[in-house]
Amino acid sequence: MDFKSKVLDVVRSIPKGQTMSYSEVAALAGSPGAARAVGNIMKQNYDNTVPCHRVIRADGKPCGYNRGGPEKKLQILQSEGAIK
DNA sequence: TAGTTGACCGGAA
DNA sequence: ATTCCGGCCAACT
Numbered sequence: 001m002d003f004k005s006k007v008l009d010v011v012r013s014i015p016k017g018q019t020m021s022y023s024e025v026a027a028l029a030g031s032p033g034a035a036r037a038v039g040n041i042m043k044q045n046y047d048n049t050v051p052c053h054r055v056i057r058a059d060g061k062p063c064g065y066n067r068g069g070p071e072k073k074l075q076i077l078q079s080e081g082a083i084k
Numbered sequence: 085t086a087g088t089t090g091a092c093c094g095g096a097a
Numbered sequence: 098a099t100t101c102c103g104g105c106c107a108a109c110t
Binding site for chain 1: 104105106107108109
Binding site for chain 2: 043
């Protein structure tokens, strides 16, 4: 299992209405501290089966999104109730 | 193979 | 609270 595949799997395992920071995903993927790598992977290898919109920064800010920008991402999170 | 990049994070100013 | 700098990791050229 490659790191990126593991990352995708972890992101896929994120329950609806819940968000995870890149750092957390990286840790669950087996490489704690590889937050940058996680973001890099998703950017180049964004998958439809992976709700990458549930992955945000540790600060709680969305950042980029390949499907309409950070705004869209925030919208989706709001729609799922991940935003208080 | 080596160098550069990035949807990051944490600490310091 | 906001902005700047350095460090870590994997992928891309």
